[in-house]
Amino acid sequence: MKFRRTPLALSLLAGLALAGQAQAEGTLHFANWSDYYPPELLKKFEKDTGIHATLDAYDSNETLLAKLKAGGGSYDVVVPSDSFIEIFVKEGLLQKLDKSQLPNAANLKEKFRTLSYDPGHDYTMPYLWGTTGYSYDSAQVPGGRLEESWKPFFEPPADLKGKVVALNSMDDLWPPATYLAGVDECTEDPKQAEKVLDLLLKQKPMLAMYNSDGTIERMAAGEVSMHQQWNGAFHRAHAQRASLVYVYPKEGIRLFIDNFAIPKDAANVKEAHAFINWMLLPENIAAASNFAKYNNAIEGSEKFMEKELFDDPAINTPADKLDRLKAFQLCSPKSMALRAKVWTKLKK
Structure with missing residues (x-):
């Protein structure tokens, strides 16, 4: 421009x-x-x-x-x-x-x-800087509330099939998948990586798409029920749709800079x-x-x-959620190569 x-x-x-x-x-x-x-x-x-x-x-x-x-x-x-x-x-x-x-x-x-x-x-x-978690529309999910965990995102309820979006980057998907699978984020073990891949492959049919653009518009318009999302994007969507909820999963949430x-x-x-x-x-x-x-x-x-x-808990993390924040880890080349293989298999 x-x-x-x-x-x-x-x-x-x-x-x-x-x-x-x-x-x-x-x-x-x-x-x-x-x-x-x-x-x-x-x-x-x-x-x-x-x-x-x-x-x-x-x-x-x-x-x-x-x-x-x-x-x-x-x-x-x-x-x-x-x-x-x-x-x-x-x-x-x-x-x-x-x-x-x-x-x-x-x-x-x-x-x-x-x-x-x-x-x-x-x-x-x-x-x-911020966090990479996920949000959901309380007006669209069963019971109006989901567990503060990555489980509802990676294993969403059956009636949310086609109404969930994941970010289109292994950089964003890999860390939370390892948190839920109980795998070291920097693992060099192919068997441990298989656990992560299994979790991602199980989630894939439930997704509407992998997309890192339009996260604000999609949730604000109610086009989908759940979206992996950065906290700032959530804040902007929430200003347009009050029923949205940002999740700090108990397994951990990634900080990014x-x-x-x-x-x-x-x-x-x-x-x-x-x-x-x-x-x-x-x-x-x-x-x-x-x-x-x-x-x-x-x-x-x-x-x-x-x-x-500063009034939004999605931006200003509540004191009782601070221990859930996970900083970036510098993984070995072997670990990163393993992660890349998982991403390639996932996106076939």
């Missing part, structure tokens, strides 16, 4: 207001998950910096990986998830960040300053750093949180965020 480019004189004035925010003229090609970044915020970035920006979308980490492997020179900033960072780095698809161009990294909250998948933030800076990164072949590296640094300002990242309905990693952003986000 195209946006108006602000004259240099105005961008210089904006720079004074931003207390030292570096000014630059140029172009930025930004790619992010579908419906995960407010277009008006990109216009503000253009106004503040004088950099012309475009926004492209993709629907999964796998899609982004394929795009970058095919030639990622068309993107300057992308947003991969924590679980894919090691893969992108090992494939040589990301370049190291120049920390001297990212002074606003000082705004990171303490718990986000060292992350297992990129301890020194050599390749990434946090964007938004999405991250800004610069592809190895990016053409506009200076502009990419300027954009990431700009997004590390509290007011700017808060605008993204308010749009996408996910939390962020920046100190001071709370005062710019909508109060309703």
